[in-house]
Amino acid sequence: MTELTSFIAGLPKAELHVHHVGSASPRIVAELAARHEGASPVPADPAALADYFAFRDFAHFIDVYLTVVDLIRDDEDVRVLTFEVGRELARQQVRYAELTVTPYSSVKRGIPAKAFCEAIEDARRGAAAEFGIDLRWCFDIPGEAGLPAAEETLRIALEERPEGLISFGLGGPEIGVPRPQFKPYFDQARAAGLRSVPHAGETTGPQTVWDAVRELGAERIGHGIAAAQDPELMAYLAEHRIPLEVCPTSNVRTRAVAAIEEHPLAALVGAGVPISINSDDPPMFGTTLEAEYAVAARLLSLDEQGVAGLAKAAVEQSFLDPSGKAALLAEIDAYSGRSA
Numbered sequence: 001m002t003e004l005t006s007f008i009a010g011l012p013k014a015e016l017h018v019h020h021v022g023s024a025s026p027r028i029v030a031e032l033a034a035r036h037e038g039a040s041p042v043p044a045d046p047a048a049l050a051d052y053f054a055f056r057d058f059a060h061f062i063d064v065y066l067t068v069v070d071l072i073r074d075d076e077d078v079r080v081l082t083f084e085v086g087r088e089l090a091r092q093q094v095r096y097a098e099l100t101v102t103p104y105s106s107v108k109r110g111i112p113a114k115a116f117c118e119a120i121e122d123a124r125r126g127a128a129a130e131f132g133i134d135l136r137w138c139f140d141i142p143g144e145a146g147l148p149a150a151e152e153t154l155r156i157a158l159e160e161r162p163e164g165l166i167s168f169g170l171g172g173p174e175i176g177v178p179r180p181q182f183k184p185y186f187d188q189a190r191a192a193g194l195r196s197v198p199h200a201g202e203t204t205g206p207q208t209v210w211d212a213v214r215e216l217g218a219e220r221i222g223h224g225i226a227a228a229q230d231p232e233l234m235a236y237l238a239e240h241r242i243p244l245e246v247c248p249t250s251n252v253r254t255r256a257v258a259a260i261e262e263h264p265l266a267a268l269v270g271a272g273v274p275i276s277i278n279s280d281d282p283p284m285f286g287t288t289l290e291a292e293y294a295v296a297a298r299l300l301s302l303d304e305q306g307v308a309g310l311a312k313a314a315v316e317q318s319f320l321d322p323s324g325k326a327a328l329l330a331e332i333d334a335y336s337g338r339s340a
């Protein structure tokens with residue numbers, strides 16, 4: 001382990017773009033698959049999962065992602081999965097994480113919304129008590145399921161309103177899923193005090209990022225890396241301080257970017273666009289948040305202070321309350337040897 005990777009390992013962090021089911025560890029996924037005795041294409045052997053999580057393209061990634069969603073059959077599966085995600089994040093010194101959760105996909109598979117929300121909240125309390133991590137929820141619309149999913153996701157968000165719920169998002173494929181159609185749902189979610197954080201500019205061009213900002217009131221953008229193709233958009237994001245939740249390895253593994261050396265992260269930072277570094281679906285992409293910090297350090301030629309700056313940026317861009325932000329920023333400064 002190099003100096004920098006050991007510095008990263010101990011660095012207090014916040015994660016803003018990490019998916020609930022996408023974070024299921026190989027052990028958990030294999031345990032769930034074993035319960036379904038071969039009825040699932042997902043291997044019941046953790047060692048075979050690395051090959052299973054190899055994606056031809058983004059559409060294939062979503063198909064594979066949904067076969068893992070199929071394994072989650074009841075609220076106990078949800079509670080165990082969520083608690084274990086908290087354990088893994090805390091192991092990486094993540095003190096605060098905004099987990100993207102897609103209730104529609106599980107409710108459609110027969111888990112009642114109320115039981116689903118109670119399960120994630122039970123895991124949130126357990127992870128806070130056991131691991132000292134503060135988990136919050138972004139409820140996202142699975143874009144591939146269209147307006148019915150938008151309707152149901154908004155209903156669950158507003159009617160169940162679990163304590164940890166802070167934001168409203170839109171995930172899944174972008175191609176063939178224009179953002180403007182979701183404006184009524186984002187308007188209602190924002191009117192109810194939920195923050196707007198849709199995915200955009202991951203597998204399509206800058207227009208979906210413009211749409212996310214102008215039509216969905218995006219306060220942050222999931223991925224948004226296509227902004228690098230549009231200097232006017234980068235200037236707009238920089239001027240209006242609209243951060244991109246960048247997940248470098250995800251973009252390579254879903255083929256959104258051909259190779260890590262071609263990732264536009266440096267161009268975005270060079271244009272003054274605020275960014276955070278995130279892992280997206282770590283076990284599916286064979287990565288961890290720590291590894292993503294190391295990738296960003298390499299792409300941006302960062303030293304320890306630069307890497308600490310990435311962690312501080314994520315805290316500043318989070319929806320954590322001001323006192324929580326101040327405490328975590330101070331902890332990062334103390335760790336990195338900076339005077340507070």
Ligand SMILES: O=c1[nH]cnc2c1ncn2[C@@H]1O[C@H](CO)[C@@H](O)[C@H]1O
Nearest residue numbers: 019022102141142143171172280281
């Ligand atoms: O990197 C990603 N981009 C877009 N969607 C994603 C990603 N990772 C996981 N999902 C999830 O795929 C679901 C499909 O039902 C989406 O809702 C989103 O939560």
